[in-house]
Amino acid sequence: MSDRSDLLLAIADDELFLGWRNSEWTGIAPFLEEDVAFSSIAQNEIGHARALYELAARELDTTADELAFDRDADEYRCAPLVQLRRLEWARTIARHWLYETADEIRLAILKASDDSEIAGIASKIDREEAYHRMHAEMWVERLLATGEGRARFNDAVDELWPYALGVLDDALRPELRERVEERLGRKLPDAEPVPRGRHETELRQLWEEMTMVRRSAPTGARW
Amino acid sequence: MIFEVFRRERKGQPFQHAGSIDAPDEHFADVYAREQYGRRQESVALWLVPRNALHEIDDFPDEFDLKYRRVDGYSIKTRLREARDRAGTLESAAGEA
Missing domain, CATH: 3.10.20.520 (Phenylacetic acid degradation B)
Incomplete structure (x- = not known):
């Protein structure tokens, strides 16, 4: 597998898992309008995953579906941040905001890539991510506006910070720290990043659920 | 809100x-x-x-049923039928006379 397909799969897996995790709020989000908005964001992330898998699939001579659902759980490359199951709103928003902040840094590099296919897909994804960032920022502002919101949000950020660092390569981590610290107006602790490639127990649980229907059907079934 | x-x-x-x-x-x-x-x-x-x-207005009294003041005007069909009926009555009255 080339560095290129490796990179595409890493980002696609991030988007697929985050989309899946975000979709766990469908039907139970804090209120109706948020339910609609967050479910739509989840669908967008899965759409981004599909576009990235398709690009990788051409190189690897396979299909997007096979890449998304037919690999073994151990083969996924998503960052541990998106594997975690945190069905608590402050943590969900902290993860969403930390991921979008990291993703913006990563997309800026990809948009400037010499590879026109990668630069093109990164630009397309970034245009949708702009909405996700707007949504995340709106919630950060809201949570930071009250004592309880601020306490819950800061706890969540502290808990997830080592995972957020793991989304990016070494070289990009200082920029993530700078942006997050600037927005929060405080220093974050030095933390050992939880690196990509590590698999949390929740990864296999989600994989079981995500691939259940596909595995139940005979190989080659058409949908 | x-x-x-x-x-x-x-x-x-x-x-x-x-x-x-x-x-x-x-x-x-x-x-x-x-x-x-x-x-x-x-x-x-x-x-x-x-x-x-928003400033909402939802009361539009039309106590005397002044249809000619409405935007869709009044229906001429009913008036025509009434007029024809009246004319018919007049004709038969003339025949009898």
């Missing part, structure tokens, strides 16, 4: 009421309106109006 949402489907067309958004403030309403009324390219522009900023 409830915001009424008006959307313009294509450039040059009038804004039409599309529905409403229930949001904690204008910032949330902005994000939710984009999500619910704009993300599928179904609108080129949106107006968000806090419901309490």
